[in-house]
Amino acid sequence: MAAKELPVVPSARPGTMAAGAAMERIREQRPVIDHQKCNLCRECLLYCPDAALAVDKGEVRVDWHFCKGCGICAVECPVRAITMVAEYAGNRGFIEK
Ligand code: SF4
Ligand code: SF4
Secondary structure (H helix, E strand, O other): OOHHHOOOOOOOOOOOOOOOOOHHHHOOEEEEEOOOOOOOOOHHHHHOOOOOEEEEOOEEEEOOOOOOOOOHHHHHOOOOOEEEEEOOOOOOOOOOO
């Protein structure tokens, strides 16, 4: 059987690489999905190292508990439907006195 004939499933269980309620503090960027461009090919689900993506009610959704903001999904999306945006606005690591 050719690889392309195999079903598209996540390559890891959610949280294999990282997980936690504090992931938004770890992520420097987060994926934003353009649902108008997305054709539900599921390539992003296949490549996400933390199985943070799923198709729910006909749309690709991100589980923010698991996404670490690596950007692999955005690189692999064949129609460029995923854009990585900054998790934080403003200066990061700057402590105001
Ligand atoms: S940025 Fe994309 S590939 Fe990386 S963990 Fe988040 S959803 Fe998965
Ligand atoms: S890879 Fe891109 S087009 Fe395919 S399901 Fe993911 S977001 Fe949609």
